[in-house]
Amino acid sequence: MDSEKDFIPNSPEAIAGAWDHLCHSYSDDLARASKRKGLAAIELAAIRLELGNRKGLRILDAGCGPGWHGIELALDGHQLVMSDLSPEMLEKTRAAAAAVNVQKPVVIRQEDIRNLPLETASLDAVVSCGTVVSDCGDADAALSEFSRLLKVNGLAMFSVRNLWDSLDSQTSNTDFDEMKHWIESGRRLIRQGHQAFDWLLFTAQGLRAACLDATMELQRVYPVGVVTPPEDDKDIPPYVQLHIDMPDHGPALARAHELFAVARKFRIEDICRPFQPKNQQIRGKPPGR
Numbered sequence: 001m002d003s004e005k006d007f008i009p010n011s012p013e014a015i016a017g018a019w020d021h022l023c024h025s026y027s028d029d030l031a032r033a034s035k036r037k038g039l040a041a042i043e044l045a046a047i048r049l050e051l052g053n054r055k056g057l058r059i060l061d062a063g064c065g066p067g068w069h070g071i072e073l074a075l076d077g078h079q080l081v082m083s084d085l086s087p088e089m090l091e092k093t094r095a096a097a098a099a100v101n102v103q104k105p106v107v108i109r110q111e112d113i114r115n116l117p118l119e120t121a122s123l124d125a126v127v128s129c130g131t132v133v134s135d136c137g138d139a140d141a142a143l144s145e146f147s148r149l150l151k152v153n154g155l156a157m158f159s160v161r162n163l164w165d166s167l168d169s170q171t172s173n174t175d176f177d178e179m180k181h182w183i184e185s186g187r188r189l190i191r192q193g194h195q196a197f198d199w200l201l202f203t204a205q206g207l208r209a210a211c212l213d214a215t216m217e218l219q220r221v222y223p224v225g226v227v228t229p230p231e232d233d234k235d236i237p238p239y240v241q242l243h244i245d246m247p248d249h250g251p252a253l254a255r256a257h258e259l260f261a262v263a264r265k266f267r268i269e270d271i272c273r274p275f276q277p278k279n280q281q282i283r284g285k286p287p288g289r
């Protein structure tokens, strides 16, 4: 993308162009303990914990980027669909998939996670790491797609940018009324992402509301990036454990860089049955008519 005039922010073209441009530096960060490697390891550990011993699940990696999480899950014996808008990222994913020996085929496709051509109720889980939901241009649309694709009780496991962390670093130049508004709504939209796409920031409460809107119940939130990532690979396991031990821990969630949500798909009929009095028939006209 040469200039801002060339794209409409949040359009598939703008997102794909921005991430094509960032692909190599992002992939390098994903390989470095002091950058994204430790954070990604926290996400994968949380996903593995939530999936337990189950194998052969049908899982979507939404906004898979270079494909690290999805390929690891394919190596665990799951069936993966991996979607992203960026052709460069998808090339990396294809190379990563080709380099390993997975039991089940991995499907890799260029798709927008706000509108996925996949069958309703066809997935056991959706994973979406690296704040894709925050940055995809329409978090509500993405969450409602995840919910549509999940079987009942299926899990959406995804990270978002943490509003508290951002408030903490920006309080000095923030107007109190504006800050109050962010806190009350639990979400704040800021134009970032190299101007090509917006970032949406969440509190844990805002995350719960967004999940409910999409008929998913937030089960747990793991903090991601509570302390600075380690310099060395050997320090990653204790760093991961520190985060995995603290789901729903208020002070940790307030300080975390990102929030990793585990949400369960429910059926609206299961919590909200129409009222039907037992053994009674309603006779006559309703009052007031």
Ligand SMILES: C[S@@+](CC[C@H](N)C(=O)[O-])C[C@H]1O[C@@H](n2cnc3c(N)ncnc32)[C@H](O)[C@@H]1O
Residues within 6 Å of the ligand: 015, 016, 019, 026, 030, 040, 062, 063, 064, 065, 066, 067, 068, 069, 083, 084, 085, 086, 089, 111, 112, 113, 114, 128, 129, 130, 131, 132, 135, 136, 137
């Ligand atoms: C920060 S990277 C995360 C990649 C990967 N999930 C990880 O954790 O390493 C964000 C990725 O999301 C993709 N993305 C952003 N918005 C998207 C959308 N609306 N549909 C599909 N992919 C999207 C980008 O192309 C990029 O590859």
